Amino acid sequence: MLAAVYRSGAFVVDEVPDPPLGDGQVLVEIEATGICGSDLSAARHTEMFLQSARESGTSLYSFDPAGDLVFGHEYCGRVISAGAGVENVSLGDRVAGYAIVNDEDGVTRLCGYSNVYTGGFAQRMVVQASAVHHVPDGISAAAATLAEPFSVGEASVQRSQLNPENGAIVMGCGPIGLGVIAALSARAARHVIVVEPSPRRREMALQLGAAAALHPDEANPVEYWRQHAGSQAPLTVWECTGKSGVINKIMHLAPPQTRIMVDGSCMVDDTVRPIVGTYKGLLIDFGYGPVDDAYAASLARIATGAVDAMSLITAEVGLDGVGTAIEWLSSPNEHVKIIVRPENTAKAGMP
Secondary structure, eight states: OEEEEEETTEEEEEEOOOOOOOTTEEEEEEEEEEOOHHHHHHHHSHHHHHHHHHHHTOSSSOOOTTSOBOOOOEEEEEEEEEOTTOOSOOTTOEEEEOOEEEOTTSOEEETTSSSSSOOSSBSEEEEEGGGEEEOOTTOOHHHHHTHHHHHHHHHHHHHHTOOTTTOEEEEOOSHHHHHHHHHHHHTTOSOEEEEOSOHHHHHHHHHTTOSEEEOTTTOOHHHHHHHHHOTTSOOEEEEOSOOTTHHHHHHHHSOTTOEEEEOSOOOSOOOOOHHHHHHHTOEEEOOOSOOTTHHHHHHHHHHHTSSOGGGGEEEEEOGGGHHHHHHHHHSTTSOSEEEEOGGGTTOOBOO
């Protein structure tokens, strides 16, 4: 099959073997795959990416950087083959979901961060059947891919136990931050203030239901939030930038008893002053990860039109456009989500 292979620091279109299909797994013909910020990190900062995975003890991000890689875990496609024991899907079903697979040793891998289990920047990929969701009729494949990053925001909002009357501040409006805003809007949160340098992303945040969208240099977001929510309202802040120094900045700006949800993926050593958090009674939650119903809830919002997923897609490319798309996303003022469509390999470009 054809794939966009990351090899020796560059993306090339080449033939690669289909990944092995095991019991309880399905082979999916890819219609669309979103480019995730983790794909950028793995390509641009490979050793740091792997070091972070090793130090945290996770098997999800484990590969030989000298070997070929095919990224892409925000996928949508059709089932074309199934291993033994698969009962929840049938051939021809349109599916999306968490792109995980259990290897022959029973170790859980995230497709795209394995030299064996290719991701969705290819014509086909293998995933665990238990992790797929049926895509409702009427949803485009591109829109369905947004359910994965939006499920991260949904899971985080669930963990935060936010009282919608109190509101929140969201730092960073990439796909994860926008997913947080969508989840807050679904709960009718009244006072959601976002902080984001990109005008395009600020506009998208407002479309998703944010009450106000500020440039980082424009105003103190906590003071702005207080003017709307009241001086006594508890505050929850989402850190979705992944940039060094932002957690410490939030700790200094936040009022006492603030809960800080960290969903940004900062891979470098960072510095905070712990005593500030102690004196203020801050709670910092690094509980990144899926909640059982988060994907289903996000996919349902896209299906019902509660979230206009297509409005967040700023470009589509074929396999031969992946390298260019990575460059676009490295300077994200103009782009939010870029979709890879294997069928469009000869005609990469803006929609």
